Amino acid sequence: MIKREWIYGWLLLLPAMVFLFAFTHIPAITTLINSFYSTPRGRRPAKFLGVDNYERMLADPVFWKVLWNNLWFAIGTIPVSVGLAILMALWVNDRLAGRGFVRMAYFTPTVLPLIAVANIWLFFYTPGFGLFDQITGFLFGWSASNYLGNPETALNAVIVVTVWKEAGFFMIFYLAALQAIPVSLKEAAQIEGAGRWIIFWRITFPLLMPTTLFVSVNAVINSFRLVDHIFILTDGGPDNASSLLLFYIYETAFRFWETGYAATLTVALLVLLSLLAIGQFFFFDRKVHYK
Amino acid sequence: MLKSSFLKAVAATALTVSTWASAHAVDLQFYFPVAVGGSAAETIQELTAEYVAQNPDVNIDAVYAGSYQDTVAKAITASRGGNPPQLSVILSVDMFTLIDEDLIVSFDDYLTSEEDKEWLNGFYQAFMENSQTDGKTYGIPFQRSTPVLYWNKEAFKEAGLDPDVAPATWDEMVEFGKKLTKKDDSGNVTQWGVRIPSSGFPYWLFQGLAIENGVILANSEGNQTNFDDPKAVEALQYLVDLSTKYEVMAPGIIEWGATPKAFFEGQTAMMWTSTGNLTNVRDNAPFEFGVAMLPEKVQRGAPTGGGNFYLFKGGSDEQNQAAVDFVKWITAPEQSAKWTMATGYVAPRPETWETETMKQYVEGFPAVLVARDQLQYAKAELSTYQNQRVTGIFNDALAAAITGTKTPEEALKEAQQQADAILTEYR
Numbered sequence: 001m002i003k004r005e006w007i008y009g010w011l012l013l014l015p016a017m018v019f020l021f022a023f024t025h026i027p028a029i030t031t032l033i034n035s036f037y038s039t040p041r042g043r044r045p046a047k048f049l050g051v052d053n054y055e056r057m058l059a060d061p062v063f064w065k066v067l068w069n070n071l072w073f074a075i076g077t078i079p080v081s082v083g084l085a086i087l088m089a090l091w092v093n094d095r096l097a098g099r100g101f102v103r104m105a106y107f108t109p110t111v112l113p114l115i116a117v118a119n120i121w122l123f124f125y126t127p128g129f130g131l132f133d134q135i136t137g138f139l140f141g142w143s144a145s146n147y148l149g150n151p152e153t154a155l156n157a158v159i160v161v162t163v164w165k166e167a168g169f170f171m172i173f174y175l176a177a178l179q180a181i182p183v184s185l186k187e188a189a190q191i192e193g194a195g196r197w198i199i200f201w202r203i204t205f206p207l208l209m210p211t212t213l214f215v216s217v218n219a220v221i222n223s224f225r226l227v228d229h230i231f232i233l234t235d236g237g238p239d240n241a242s243s244l245l246l247f248y249i250y251e252t253a254f255r256f257w258e259t260g261y262a263a264t265l266t267v268a269l270l271v272l273l274s275l276l277a278i279g280q281f282f283f284f285d286r287k288v289h290y291k
Numbered sequence: 292m293l294k295s296s297f298l299k300a301v302a303a304t305a306l307t308v309s310t311w312a313s314a315h316a317v318d319l320q321f322y323f324p325v326a327v328g329g330s331a332a333e334t335i336q337e338l339t340a341e342y343v344a345q346n347p348d349v350n351i352d353a354v355y356a357g358s359y360q361d362t363v364a365k366a367i368t369a370s371r372g373g374n375p376p377q378l379s380v381i382l383s384v385d386m387f388t389l390i391d392e393d394l395i396v397s398f399d400d401y402l403t404s405e406e407d408k409e410w411l412n413g414f415y416q417a418f419m420e421n422s423q424t425d426g427k428t429y430g431i432p433f434q435r436s437t438p439v440l441y442w443n444k445e446a447f448k449e450a451g452l453d454p455d456v457a458p459a460t461w462d463e464m465v466e467f468g469k470k471l472t473k474k475d476d477s478g479n480v481t482q483w484g485v486r487i488p489s490s491g492f493p494y495w496l497f498q499g500l501a502i503e504n505g506v507i508l509a510n511s512e513g514n515q516t517n518f519d520d521p522k523a524v525e526a527l528q529y530l531v532d533l534s535t536k537y538e539v540m541a542p543g544i545i546e547w548g549a550t551p552k553a554f555f556e557g558q559t560a561m562m563w564t565s566t567g568n569l570t571n572v573r574d575n576a577p578f579e580f581g582v583a584m585l586p587e588k589v590q591r592g593a594p595t596g597g598g599n600f601y602l603f604k605g606g607s608d609e610q611n612q613a614a615v616d617f618v619k620w621i622t623a624p625e626q627s628a629k630w631t632m633a634t635g636y637v638a639p640r641p642e643t644w645e646t647e648t649m650k651q652y653v654e655g656f657p658a659v660l661v662a663r664d665q666l667q668y669a670k671a672e673l674s675t676y677q678n679q680r681v682t683g684i685f686n687d688a689l690a691a692a693i694t695g696t697k698t699p700e701e702a703l704k705e706a707q708q709q710a711d712a713i714l715t716e717y718r
Binding site for chain 1: 360364367388391392393394477478479480489490491541542543544545546548549552553556558677679680683686687688690691693694696
């Protein structure tokens, strides 16, 4: 009898396991193996290189540049989009005229595909006759800008698009969480004479912590995962100023066809993401659940 | 009685089967990219359908495969998976990459007769430079282009220039550019003199400058680059000076896609871009415009660009022969004329320009001749082994110089070192 339950258990796990292995674990292991070999070409089969690819990676200035860019991208997108999400959620959680419309407006960027979003923003940023230049030129008489074509501003321009795209998505989670907070807590605090800020900081914000954990895990993953708009906006340029790690991996693998080296870069990305996930769950998690 | 009618039925069936089999004797799969607007995809589909209708023993499946980048990625992955197309249009500069991956065969084995060799010589030499290596032909020119200079005649008139004369030299381009650059009262530029787009693949137009200054960026074996040649450095310095020293071009990286629009909006009085935009400009420019060859420094010059037909490994002899016949047909004058008129690509064979259809077209729109006439000065496009990677390094260097993070000399020297590191194993 016990034996049969054991079989049922495995049978129930099987479908999910098959897909996990086929699309996650086996590719990850193959990537790890490939990262020690040279790129096979039609005329020259792959040969074992040991850690040569890794040495090359550590000596590759572009790798360090995209890693650094990725750090700025994360710092630039995560706090701002999470902060904005909370603000927007608080705003549309209140009773206000046209609430449905505002909610929809905030959520619209999430529904649009990132490629479409990037094309819209490409027009906003276009020097001379783009939306931003028309506005700043009309209001302040500023000269034409070139946000995407300047290494100092290209990454920031990409960050702005990402924040715009992500904040609405995170807002939905906060909105759900806000509605789950019992009104009685707020009323009790008001009777005690607490102001709006105290209520938010002492009651609402701590109760939103599980959501914040969830959202920030997602935001961290997204900061490594969202590169679609880079293809449209800057193509990683100028001189890799707006290139991110995943974009560089794609470029190496499918534009340069250096799959061996791309596997090495992928291993670096995997290690980085695992470290972040472990860090977030083990250290952050303890501070969250105290209900 | 019964027996004989049974036999007849068998014979009839056998006959039907055999004609059916011969009707589908050869199946070909053919990938093509679309890189310009307009009706490129429909035109290819139409031409293919026409060929199949005329040749019932061949069946061609023409597959639209996205951009050039997508198409080469798709063709390589399909080949690695053991399911290659027999024929594909891919960038001419990807030739060495495809040879290195051992995915293509040369056309020579299927072009053996004298007549065939004559046919091969019937293409513009400038287009063949990126199609042949080691005395073998791996690519047949099909959708090929070259950059030209477009200018706004009204803006020229306003600036006191002769509206029918385009700048012929680098110095003239600067001189004209200075007259054409307009500022408003607060000192903001409202119209630039010239626009040479540099986003994504700045190397393409930069090659124009390099060739004009007398340097070819890579050898014909595809294993040696000349990025740090003093003449290349000088050409890059000129490009940088256009926006920093002479102030006739907008600073920073300039977007490709927005370039025709900027021209229509009067943001720039001249632009360098592909002939592939000719039809677009004709249809949308709200002013009279002219088309000219790129200006010269020590000589006229321009790169070529665009896609070739490649023959993939893995097909049977019969399939390859059928593919070659199809290529011959689609590059023949009538078909080629149709293709050129639909897209703006330069017809790759002189004989196409002699057809009545083309002559009529040219009469109504003489600007199309500029690209053709420029071909005599055109040189091979930058193409090496591991082409995308080497070109990528070069693009980064150009971008660094254009945005001022490195000097032209510094940037090109570094690019040359990196390219050398990659290419030594092919020497």
